[in-house]
Amino acid sequence: MTTQFEPVIGLEIHVQLASKTKLFCTCPNGVGEDTKPNTAVCPVCMGHPGTMPVLTEGAVALAVRAGLSLHCETQKRSSFSRKHYFYPDLPKGYQITQFDEPINGAGYVEITFGPKDNLQKKRIGIHHAHLEEDAAKSSHFADHSLVDFNRSGSPLLEIVSMPDMRSPDEAYAYLTEIKRLMRWVGASNCDMEKGELRVDVNVSLRPVGTEKFGTRTELKNLNSFKAVRDALQFEINRQTEVLNAGGQVKQETRLWDKVECVSRPMRSKEDALDYRYFPEPDLPPLVLKDEWLENIKAGMPEMPSSKEARFMAAGLSAYDAGVLTSSREIADYFETVTKSGKVSLKTASNWIQTDLLGMLHAEKKEIENSPMSAVQLAELLEFVEGGKINRKQAREVFDEIYAHGGKAADIIAKRGMVQVTDEGQLEAWAKEAIAANPKAVADYQKGNKAAIGALVGGVMKLSKGKANPRVISQILAKLLG
Ligand SMILES: [Zn+2]
Known part of the structure; x- marks a missing residue:
């Protein structure tokens, strides 16, 4: 007889905050691959003895904005601790992080998942979201290793979810929502290829209908949304087999091999690291002034959930509203096209999703780099709405503007496209x-x-x-x- 199990999934997501400077020094942050290694550095982020960290305001402001987007309770007082471990990319021998007093307390996000015509919503709890510094980056070769300190000291926000997810699809939707929110408020670009968003997952199984958590395994440093989904599915299947065979799941950290699509043990709990946390003596507790916090709150944009609700109230489907708020830039574009009231929401939605995003996607471009502005598209769609040209003609005009620029009215006149209405x-x-x-x-x-x-x-x-x-x-x- 086999037992029915349900997965219990929690995620820890590190996002690199998009502040101008690093967390504890004024070195430029997030310089990327095209900057020469070890040039965006100073004695502080190189971990030289005798240097002192000084907290930078920009990173704190972004951490608070990020927290607000996750409905977290901003903590007026938070503090930093040292987390000790030895690794060549961590020259101080410890990482400065927030341990028992994180800057963002509990919060939640609402995820959307399921088939297009039957979308489901679910609230996923956030346990907390804390600030910490990133380590340097090491590259390993056959006979030597190299360390680049450009990333050392970059500000990270670690977002720790509650174990509220019950399927790989929910985890995928959660990641999508976190990325949307972080980009929406400008907290992080979340470019996974640049390592700006890194994911650790933990997963356990329990018999359906029971409350007690089973033994969990952890998968670290997954670097794509697909890897998260695949790794979770693999772990769920693996643990199900172990339990159904009468065995016990071992609490351990496993590595995901994305080429062979299997997870392998990395280290088990017995040799788990003891980080010997203690309060960072070089940094006083971080106390946020009321006025400063009020300013941050006042500077928050309208959030996507609010825009989505407005679009749906105006007649768009949940799916369309979701696509049009998948980024702030897409939402702004859509609102510019429909601002005059001469183009219906549905027409604008169809053209943006099918035609514009289709073209941009094929060229791997974001809407902010669209060769066709929202004003240009609005002018074209006014001809469509007025019945002056048909869809096929409009698409020809669209293609011309997209490729060479210009105004819809000029192109329509030049091509003699005005429709016969006699x-x-x-x-x-x-x-x-x-x-x-x-x-x-x-x-x-x-x-x-x-x-x-x-x-x-x-x-x-x-x-x-x-x-x-x-x-x-x-x-x-x-x-x-
Ligand atoms: Zn520095």
Whole structure:
């Protein structure tokens, strides 16, 4: 007999804060691969003896903004501790982190998951989110290793979830939401390829219907959303097999091999590190002034959940509202297109999702680098809404603006695209199309309403694309009784 198990999943996410300076010195933060190794450094972030850390305000401000986006309670008093371990990329022999007094207390996020037409929502608790410094970056070669200190001392926010997730899909949705929120408030760019978002997951199983947690395993440093989903699914299957065979899951840290899609033990609890945390003597507790905190709160943008609710109240589906608020830039673009009230939300939503994002995605571009501005698209869509050009023509104009710039009105005039609206002319074409396609007429009259499509196509051909298919359909239907 096999028992039914349910997974219990928690995530620890490190995001690199997008502040100008590092956490405890004024070296530039987040310089990236194109900066020469070991040039964005100073004695503080190199861990030289006798240097003193000085907390930088920019990183603290972003940590608070990030926390507010996660509905965390900002802690007016927080403090720093030393976490000891030895590794070549950690020259001080300890990392400065927040241990028992994090800057952000408990909070939550709302995740959306499931099929497009049946989206589900669920609240995932945040245990806390604390500030800490990043280590340097080591690269290992056959006979030597190199360490680049450019990343050493970069500010990280570690977001620790409650064990509230019950499937790899929920974990994926949680990650998506964290990334959306961090980017939305400008706390982090969350570029996983640059290591700006790193994920540790822990997962255990328990028999369905029970409360007590099973023994968990941890998977560290997963570097893509796909890896998180795959690794969780693998672990769930592996633990299920162990338990069903009468065995016990070992509490251990495992490594995910994304090439072979398997997890392997890294270290077990018996040799778990003792970090010997103690309060950082060189940094006083961080106490936030009321006025400073109020300023941060006042500077928060409208959050995506609020925009989503507004878009849905105006008639968009949950799915469309989700896509249009997947980044602040997309939401801003959408709102600019619809601002005048001359373009319906649905039309703007369709064109942005299908046409614009489709093109941008194919070129691996973000909407902020779109060659077509929101104003340009709005001008084009006003012609569509007014029935002056049809969708096919609009797409041609769209392609031209996207590739070469320009104004919709000029391109439409230049190409002589204005639609034929003369009813007499349209009716003449409709009669011609009916005469030319008796089979479609017979099918239509037998009840196959879709057969009208062939006749509409005939009129479009006769009009050289300058008729409006919707108007033609109506005329044809009238003529055919
Ligand atoms: Zn430095």
